[in-house]
Amino acid sequence: MAINLTTSEKNTFKRFLSLYLGSSFILILLISILYYQNERTVYFDLIKADMQNLSSKISSKIILSHMNKTSFDFNMLLDSKKYKISFYNKEKKKIYGDINYELDLSKDYIKHQGHFVLIDKSVSGHLNIYYIAIEENLYFKKIDNLKIDILFFFILIYSIIALISFYLSKLFLKPIKDERERLNTFIKDTTHELNTPISAILMSSESEVLTIKQIERIRLSAKRISEIYKDLTYTFLENNINNTIIEELDLKNEINEQLEYFEPLALKKKILIKCDIESFKFTINKDDFIRVFNNLISNAIKYNKVGGEIHIILKEKNLVVSDTGIGISNEKINNIFERYYRATSEQGGFGIGLNIVNRICRKYNINITVDSKIKNGTSFTLYFK
Numbered sequence: 001m002a003i004n005l006t007t008s009e010k011n012t013f014k015r016f017l018s019l020y021l022g023s024s025f026i027l028i029l030l031i032s033i034l035y036y037q038n039e040r041t042v043y044f045d046l047i048k049a050d051m052q053n054l055s056s057k058i059s060s061k062i063i064l065s066h067m068n069k070t071s072f073d074f075n076m077l078l079d080s081k082k083y084k085i086s087f088y089n090k091e092k093k094k095i096y097g098d099i100n101y102e103l104d105l106s107k108d109y110i111k112h113q114g115h116f117v118l119i120d121k122s123v124s125g126h127l128n129i130y131y132i133a134i135e136e137n138l139y140f141k142k143i144d145n146l147k148i149d150i151l152f153f154f155i156l157i158y159s160i161i162a163l164i165s166f167y168l169s170k171l172f173l174k175p176i177k178d179e180r181e182r183l184n185t186f187i188k189d190t191t192h193e194l195n196t197p198i199s200a201i202l203m204s205s206e207s208e209v210l211t212i213k214q215i216e217r218i219r220l221s222a223k224r225i226s227e228i229y230k231d232l233t234y235t236f237l238e239n240n241i242n243n244t245i246i247e248e249l250d251l252k253n254e255i256n257e258q259l260e261y262f263e264p265l266a267l268k269k270k271i272l273i274k275c276d277i278e279s280f281k282f283t284i285n286k287d288d289f290i291r292v293f294n295n296l297i298s299n300a301i302k303y304n305k306v307g308g309e310i311h312i313i314l315k316e317k318n319l320v321v322s323d324t325g326i327g328i329s330n331e332k333i334n335n336i337f338e339r340y341y342r343a344t345s346e347q348g349g350f351g352i353g354l355n356i357v358n359r360i361c362r363k364y365n366i367n368i369t370v371d372s373k374i375k376n377g378t379s380f381t382l383y384f385k
Helices: 007-068 139-204 212-236 251-268 286-302 353-363
Strands: 083-088 094-097 109-111 116-120 131-136 246-250 272-277 281-285 309-315 318-323 367-373 377-383
Touching: 007 083, 007 116, 007 131, 007 139, 139 212, 212 251, 212 286, 212 353, 246 251, 246 286, 251 272, 251 286, 251 309, 281 286, 286 309, 286 318, 286 353, 286 377, 353 367
Parallel strands: 272 309
Antiparallel strands: 083 094, 083 131, 109 116, 116 131, 246 281, 309 318, 318 377, 367 377
């Protein structure tokens, strides 16, 4: 999952990943050390118990053999891969055995070159044996294997955590990256959207004496800028516009009033607007209804073909705005009310108009449906309750 990040996002990503992996490394290391120490203690206790158990058995057999005056086969005890055993007399000299180095028999346990040696003094001189030395050959091998296992699992677990943390970090940054790209696109589209009416105003006001056509162009451009400003204000300052006046409006009058503004824009693309509207009163804030209607008409003009038609029907508590434009594909039609979503890149706009329409409709419990076919046009229907 490749994500293009800015320098700031990369630095944040690296700091977060370093902190997460560093803390995970320390935590896993501490767990590994504690586990190693615990297992080493358990291994030692087990081997110590085995050695003590073996020495007790040997001591008992020696004492029993001495008391019964029977011979004792020392060679039988020396044939072991697990232990080395030696027997010593009162003068601490070896009598039998395969331990070939000097031992301090006054101690109970001796560590010698990677081995533990148990000194047993319980024989008490039976068969002239005073000391039994048992050397184990497994403890440090087990410890070495334990270290290898812990190191292996440490690397394995840490690698898995590193991969998961890397993936999750990318996953968490993706919405930020998407929002940044949406914002960049929004800014570009807003700049483009504002550039057209501003350029028209500048070009139309260059001469000292303005013609009626130039004045009309300036008026339309200023009106367009005003509509963009209202949409942006509604989108980003909605928390500050809650004190709206709700009144009973005759929607027919409001529609006719707004169509006067859109008529020059429609004539510019040779679009014919056909109306079949009846008087219908609905309780709503005037600016909210105008914002809904203007966005629908503006899109109908913007995405219509040259010489196309727009049909406006207001009957039986329903408002229908349909056009003969480019249409919307089925896979995109469910997303058109999302903020910043644009179903096409053929025209200007920055994807907040239909989002505003949808939010206002929900605010006043107005149902809205969309019916569209590619290259045949789009129809929006509002159901007033």
